Amino acid sequence: MKSPLLSLVVALAAGSAAAAGTPAGTPISNIATASFIDPNDGTTPKTSQSNIVTTTVLPKPGxxxxxxxxxxxxxxxxxxxxxxxxxxxxxxxxxxxxxxxxxxxxxxxxxxxxxxxxxxxxxxxxxxxxxxxxxxxxxxxxxxxxxxxxxxxxxxxxxxxxxxxxxxxxxxxxxxxxxxxxxxxxxxxxxxxxxxxxxxxxxxxxxxxxxxxxxxxxxxxxxxxxxxxxxxxxxxxxxxxxANPSVDIVPPADTDPSTPTITPPVPGTVPGTGGPVTDPNTYVPPANPPGGPATTPGTIVAIDPATGDQTAYPPADTNPAPDVVTFVSQVTNNGTIPDAVVLIPPTGLPPGTIVTLLDGNGNPITPDANGNFPLGVIAPGGSVPFRVIVTYPDPDGGTTPIPSIPVIIGVDSGNDPDLTPNTSGTFTVNPPNVIFGDTNGSTATPTNFPNETVVPGTPTGTGTAQTDSSAVFPMSIVNTGAYPESYTIAGSVTIKVINPNTGVISDQVISVMYYLADVNGNPTGPALTTTSVVAPGVQLKLVAVINVPINAASTNANGVNTPLLISQALAGTFSGIARSDNNDTLTISVVNSGPSGIEIAKTQTSANSNALPGNDIQYQIVAKNNFNAQVRGFFLTEQGGVVGTGTNTGTTSNMFTYSTYKSVAASTNFAGNLLVRFNSAAWQPLAAATAPATVTRVDVGVDNNAGTPDGAITAADTMPSTGVITVNFTTTIK
Structure with a gap:
């Protein structure tokens, strides 16, 4: 019988002319490997292995x-x-x-x-x-x-x-x-x-x-x-x-020439926490005198009914010009005779504070020889209005606590011989001010710029450890103004997130959550959007927490980290004073969302059910970038002699020992030109590649080179997060 595999075996196994190929029961093992540059530092070469796929050769007797x-x-x-x-x-x-x-x-x-x-x-x-x-x-x-x-x-x-x-x-x-x-x-x-x-x-x-x-x-x-x-x-x-023996009696030599010699014929030979919020807006503003001018818009003035003293709670503004508070008051003659009353201006005012006295209609009063301001003669039981205009430096933006500004105006009767005030009124201005920033002992420092590192996919945390998915910043509000106030607080950071199904990267705004800090600086109670009332000179310690989603993209690109700026803002609920801290930053670590950063799943197709010598083994290798960052210099390799690691430990691939290269095809879900390389030689376009007679290694990669393919796989070629390359690889069993 003539073996139908004889010619194949001669070609594939020189020296074994009768061999029909790989012995039945031989396991043909295949491990695909991926080579890439570690996205954590952008320089270290890394490899990843697929699962091992083993094909057992079936009997093909002959x-x-x-x-x-x-x-x-x-x-x-x-x-x-x-x-x-x-x-x-x-x-x-x-x-x-x-x-x-x-x-x-x-x-x-x-x-x-x-x-x-x-x-x-x-x-x-x-x-x-x-x-x-x-x-x-x-x-x-x-x-x-x-x-x-x-x-x-x-x-x-x-x-x-x-x-x-x-x-x-x-x-x-x-x-x-x-x-x-x-x-x-x-x-x-x-x-x-x-x-x-x-x-x-x-x-x-x-x-x-x-x-x-x-x-x-x-x-x-x-x-x-x-x-x-x-x-x-x-x-x-x-x-x-x-033998056919022939024995005969032969006469002696022929002596008769007439008898012919007979010569007989000779046969020829054949040659495979915080409390309730108290809103300063609950202060009741005084009524303006009938027909009198309005006070400064937005300013709340409280009047002591017993003394007539007034206290102003001005709001903040957004300009650097000096702030002005107008008080409206009046002098009443409680005597029985007319009285020529004068106003005695204040002394000992804070630097930059100016007090102007006007009549009830807001007109200037000409001072007398003593520098006092006459209001004229007031009939018994009569009253004369006047205004006190307090102008003081704008405190907004400063970090120095701002005290109350008391302005004492004396009132002297003209019916006595001295110039000593018979009474006085106190007009107090309580400017707002606040510091908002990173906690620094007993104060807040907006100029500090701490960076917090998070690890997507890990549990959330409340401390400043760099090993969870929460960024935690100790923050403080210090009321450096002159009246109590509550504050609204808000913050956010815009991060890149990766759609796990499509790989599309988009922006997502993550809100900062604020909590009261306990004595140990840890978050306590519910998240706050408005604080409790903070008294002047008091520091309210908070904890700002940012929880990063599991699909957050890394801020690290090829070893270069670009932290994200966090926007934080505060506003007084009454004063409207605004403060911000926009220099804290967030770093998102490189992590992977799968079993490994580069996950390679190798399978065999149904065509491998008849694993006989001379038949094909068809493999499909699917490699996915599970990192939350792109990787550079990526390519897949099929070769023999790969020593298994991890779950493959104890195995070594022998694909090219018992099978020969036949074909390779590939596809991707990201842009670039598919290239192939045989035996570590030059890269070729995959669709038009020519394989050598003997193949011992096959590399497949995607050439994109920052949008300008150059015909080779280098560190400039990238595989995006969730990028997938599918390689269909066929060999023939020897």
């Missing part, structure tokens, strides 16, 4: 019985043909036995044959002899006129039956050739012993061939015949011709 010493296979039981090199009439020299003389003691004709395992599993083969013969005149021989045949194992392969060479009485198990060795272990040598009948007719011819029965893979039906019999067209006959 066998053949050959003449030993020649690769010519098969002849037919016909007489030798002079010059024949194969087929009908062809017999190797050692298989053409002429002039065999039968004897009464028994004549044996021994010829050597080789049982060849052309499959990839141990094959038990049984032998029978195909025997035929005919007389010198062409009459078919039968029965005892035909020789009997025995088969022996030829242990040393010398073709001679020796002690230890046992006669075969059952199947011969032909071992499997090891394609990794130069020799051929898939052979068994036997000796065919033809026992010539004692009464073999003179000149008769015998044709004897071993005929094997064993396992054979049938290509046409893709099935295995467990008892396949070699066809008659695939037998290798030994030819025997029995």
């Amino acid at each position: 066998f053949d019985v050959n003449f030993s010493g020649t690769t010519v296979d098969g002849n037919t039981p016909v007489a030798p043909v002079t010059g024949a090199t194969s087929g009908a009439g062809y017999y190797p020299a050692d298989y053409m036995k002429k002039d065999v003389v039968p004897t009464t003691a028994g004549t044996n004709v021994d010829t050597k044959y080789t049982l060849v395992n052309t499959g990839n599993n141990i094959n038990p083969v049984s032998l029978v002899a195909d025997v035929s013969g005919k007389t010198a005149t062409g009459i078919a021989l039968t029965g005892p006129a035909l020789p009997t045949v025995e088969y022996y194992l030829d242990l040393n392969g010398n073709g001679v039956i020796e002690p230890g060479d046992t006669q075969l009485t059952g199947p011969v198990s032909i071992p499997v050739d090891d394609p990794l060795t130069p020799g051929d272990e898939g052979k068994v040598t036997i000796i065919q012993r033809i026992k010539i009948p004692t009464l073999a007719p003179k000149g008769s011819e015998y044709f004897v061939s071993p005929q094997g029965t064993g396992q054979q893979y049938i290509t046409a039906t893709s099935t295995t015949d467990p008892a396949y019999v070699e066809p008659s067209t695939d037998l290798q006959y030994t030819y025997i011709k029995i």
